[in-house]
Amino acid sequence: MKAVFMLLIAGSLTLNAQNKIPVYLDENKPIDERVEDALSRMTVEEKVAILHAQSKFSSPGVPRLGIPENWMTDGPHGIRPEVLWDEWEQAGWTNDSCIAFPALTCLSATWNKDMSLLYGRSIGEEARYRNKNVLLGPGVNIYRTPLNGRNFEYMGEDPYLAGKMVVPYIKGVQENGVAACVKHYALNNQETNRHTVNVVVDDRTLYEIYLPAFKAAVQEGDAWAIMGAYNLYKGQQACHNQYLLNDILRGEWGFKGVVVSDWGGVNDTREAIFNGLDMEFGSWTNGLTEGASNAYDNYYLAQPYLKLIKSGEVGTKELDEKVRRILRLSFLTTMNTKRPFGSFATEEHALAGRKIAQEGIVLLQNKNNILPIDLNTTKKILVVGENAVKMMTVGGGSSSLKVTYEVSPLDGLKKRIGSQAEVLYARGYVGDASGNYNGVVTGQNLEDNRSEAELIAEAVSMAKDADMVIFFGGLNKSNYQDSEGRDRKELELPYNQDKVITELVNANQNLVYVNISGNAVAMPWVNQVPGIVQGWFLGTEAGNALASVLVGDVNPSGKLTFSFPVKLTDNSAHTPDGNLGAATYRFPGTKDEVKYNEGLLVGYRWHDTKKIKPLFGFGHGLSYTTFEYGKVAADKKEMTTDDKITFTVNVKNTGSREGAEVVQLYISDLKSSLPRPLKELKGFDKIKLNPGEEKTVTFTVDKEALSFFDPDKHDWVAEPGDFEALIGASSTDIKSKVKFKLK
Ligand code: BGC
Numbered sequence: 001m002k003a004v005f006m007l008l009i010a011g012s013l014t015l016n017a018q019n020k021i022p023v024y025l026d027e028n029k030p031i032d033e034r035v036e037d038a039l040s041r042m043t044v045e046e047k048v049a050i051l052h053a054q055s056k057f058s059s060p061g062v063p064r065l066g067i068p069e070n071w072m073t074d075g076p077h078g079i080r081p082e083v084l085w086d087e088w089e090q091a092g093w094t095n096d097s098c099i100a101f102p103a104l105t106c107l108s109a110t111w112n113k114d115m116s117l118l119y120g121r122s123i124g125e126e127a128r129y130r131n132k133n134v135l136l137g138p139g140v141n142i143y144r145t146p147l148n149g150r151n152f153e154y155m156g157e158d159p160y161l162a163g164k165m166v167v168p169y170i171k172g173v174q175e176n177g178v179a180a181c182v183k184h185y186a187l188n189n190q191e192t193n194r195h196t197v198n199v200v201v202d203d204r205t206l207y208e209i210y211l212p213a214f215k216a217a218v219q220e221g222d223a224w225a226i227m228g229a230y231n232l233y234k235g236q237q238a239c240h241n242q243y244l245l246n247d248i249l250r251g252e253w254g255f256k257g258v259v260v261s262d263w264g265g266v267n268d269t270r271e272a273i274f275n276g277l278d279m280e281f282g283s284w285t286n287g288l289t290e291g292a293s294n295a296y297d298n299y300y301l302a303q304p305y306l307k308l309i310k311s312g313e314v315g316t317k318e319l320d321e322k323v324r325r326i327l328r329l330s331f332l333t334t335m336n337t338k339r340p341f342g343s344f345a346t347e348e349h350a351l352a353g354r355k356i357a358q359e360g361i362v363l364l365q366n367k368n369n370i371l372p373i374d375l376n377t378t379k380k381i382l383v384v385g386e387n388a389v390k391m392m393t394v395g396g397g398s399s400s401l402k403v404t405y406e407v408s409p410l411d412g413l414k415k416r417i418g419s420q421a422e423v424l425y426a427r428g429y430v431g432d433a434s435g436n437y438n439g440v441v442t443g444q445n446l447e448d449n450r451s452e453a454e455l456i457a458e459a460v461s462m463a464k465d466a467d468m469v470i471f472f473g474g475l476n477k478s479n480y481q482d483s484e485g486r487d488r489k490e491l492e493l494p495y496n497q498d499k500v501i502t503e504l505v506n507a508n509q510n511l512v513y514v515n516i517s518g519n520a521v522a523m524p525w526v527n528q529v530p531g532i533v534q535g536w537f538l539g540t541e542a543g544n545a546l547a548s549v550l551v552g553d554v555n556p557s558g559k560l561t562f563s564f565p566v567k568l569t570d571n572s573a574h575t576p577d578g579n580l581g582a583a584t585y586r587f588p589g590t591k592d593e594v595k596y597n598e599g600l601l602v603g604y605r606w607h608d609t610k611k612i613k614p615l616f617g618f619g620h621g622l623s624y625t626t627f628e629y630g631k632v633a634a635d636k637k638e639m640t641t642d643d644k645i646t647f648t649v650n651v652k653n654t655g656s657r658e659g660a661e662v663v664q665l666y667i668s669d670l671k672s673s674l675p676r677p678l679k680e681l682k683g684f685d686k687i688k689l690n691p692g693e694e695k696t697v698t699f700t701v702d703k704e705a706l707s708f709f710d711p712d713k714h715d716w717v718a719e720p721g722d723f724e725a726l727i728g729a730s731s732t733d734i735k736s737k738v739k740f741k742l743k
Pocket of ligand 1: 074075136183262263286287288398
């Protein structure tokens with residue numbers, strides 16, 4: 001009311017005859033009516049103004065009408081610190097240190113939708129408190145190659161899983177009156193040449209692999225915003241793309257929300273007008289470091305658009321459509337007076353992050369039950385590796401954060417173990433000691449000028465004397481090591497870590513390797529090292545979460561959401577298989593083009609179909625207890641396309657401690673007119689079991705789970721014939737199968 005009153009004084013708004021507030025401010029009116037009312041009050045200049053940025057992360061509102069500005073924030077793992085109005089440099093605020101949540105690879109590895117909801121709610125509350133109404137995340141680009149520097153921001157290689165996991169995140173965020181802006185739509189699967197590369201992919205692969213998670217985000221998650229990708233598709237930038245935005249997103253899926261460009265992802269006014277874009281951000285920047293000051297009036301959707309309208313070269317139909325969508329965003333977020341107020345950097349959020357981390361950590365290998373650490377017999381533990389001490393929340397690109405605190409693995413272990421054992425540390429290797437991103441500095445001094453030989457000698461001599469050695473290595477969000485803008489150069493661990501690990505295990509066989517990364521790495525020493533843990537980038541509570549799993553307070557229950565190949569050429573985007581075309585068309589392609597010639601065979605679909613054994617398969621993850629699977633049963637032998645079929649399987653905890661198991665359903669089409677991957681994930685359920693407890697897991701599927709996308713019909717087709725349902729503890733550990741028919 002106060003805002004209305006002030007506007008009345010300014011004389012720019014008149015009350016209607018009954019002395020009522022204007023329709024667009026009346027929250028009892030349907031949003032569509034409010035949108036039309038606001039639209040009718042706006043000048044063409046005001047309309048164009050709201051289409052593009054006014055600063056690095058904000059766009060104007062309509063000051064005359066009291067419609068607030070839009071404020072965006074990265075995303076997707078925490079709320080980005082404030083940068084200067086017009087620069088990427090830090091604004092130097094002292095109230096913007098957030099809680100960092102685990103990277104999305106870890107979230108997806110929980111295979112637990114409740115964790116996704118908890119994540120969305122928590123980060124949504126942080127965004128809301130910081131007065132941001134659009135969160136730039138989550139990311140659901142498919143993991144095509146382990147070299148993609150941004151895989152850590154995404155949800156793995158399987159479209160079904162990513163689609164299921166993204167939905168609760170979005171709902172949780174939007175409960176706060178904050179829009180989730182799902183990114184990067186679409187086909188943004190590498191950083192190399194990301195601004196120039198045109199992705200060539202067949203329709204079937206597009207619809208079956210690269211689009212489903214976005215479709216779920218839009219149709220099931222009701223995302224209020226989506227971010228276009230940098231790359232091109234069919235020769236057009238994804239941010240203003242007739243096919244991706246007009247035809248598919250809006251046409252086929254009925255998306256009502258706002259399409260936001262990626263920062264600097266727009267390069268043509270007419271395409272931006274006609275091909276589905278609503279809001280333009282970050283033009284004249286590479287999205288990360290460069291920026292031209294005060295260029296906002298020159299944005300493609302700023303003066304150039306206005307000029308075209310004023311000269312009569314283009315009409316205002318598209319403009320009004322864009323404005324309607326942006327107004328709707330405002331009504332759902334900033335102008336929703338009933339939305340909650342949020343909360344920021346709370347203990348509750350830190351604990352939520354820890355819980356998610358604990359469920360997402362994956363126990364990859366546990367020979368001789370080396371884990372959990374037995375504190376009755378283990379009295380001296382040597383921790384080795386830079387990643388045991390390095391802060392990981394700073395770095396990696398736009399998802400870099402400024403945090404209230406971050407518990408390192410070493411500190412987490414020390415705190416948990418206390419006086420029960422001695423915990424010693426040796427550096428082992430020096431990776432990247434710099435510790436600053438975009439003006440946020442970790443404040444850690446990680447300089448160490450000793451030679452490689454000296455560092456190894458120290459670690460090895462200490463290892464000989466220890467009961468157990470835990471090596472924290474992997475990648476680190478520095479350039480080329482899990483970072484935006486730069487893909488990795490190889491599957492191998494950087495900084496000669498393989499050498500350190502080999503020498504350590506030769507000195508002490510009780511070695512546990514904890515891989516801190518968002519990507520698969522090569523492990524040439526896999527047969528020598530008994531314990532291997534996938535430790536992700538876990539955020540604020542990283543060290544506490546890792547310690548709880550290593551010591552066994554928490555029984556690990558995460559499972560991989562992407563395959564670890566033995567060697568890079570075992571991955572389909574890197575295969576030397578000549579049938580898939582010239583080498584230049586494999587990852588990363590040329591500057592201008594990359595062809596996804598492996599088609600549908602991404603990740604486990606490739607490993608399975610081509611019988612290439614992965615190092616660790618999709619869906620793999622061990623527990624400190626054991627599970628016994630019964631035989632899967634189907635409730636019928638035949639089904640029709642209007643029908644459903646239900647599979648049941650009993651799973652029993654046969655070990656001596658409580659644990660959780662992710663039971664996975666894969667479907668295999670035994671005969672089909674178009675080639676299909678050997679099997680595909682179509683269901684999963686995470687169940688908690690006490691020792692000795694048994695539960696029945698039920699999966700009900702319909703024709704959707706049996707369908708493929710027929711490019712000629714441009715539709716999903718469930719073809720009659722024989723199918724098989726496979727129940728597994730992972731894609732490489734199928735416990736039983738049952739055949740059925742689709743009539
Ligand atoms: C990234 C986006 C990010 C944006 C704003 C771009 O470089 O690709 O994911 O949201 O910058 O920081």
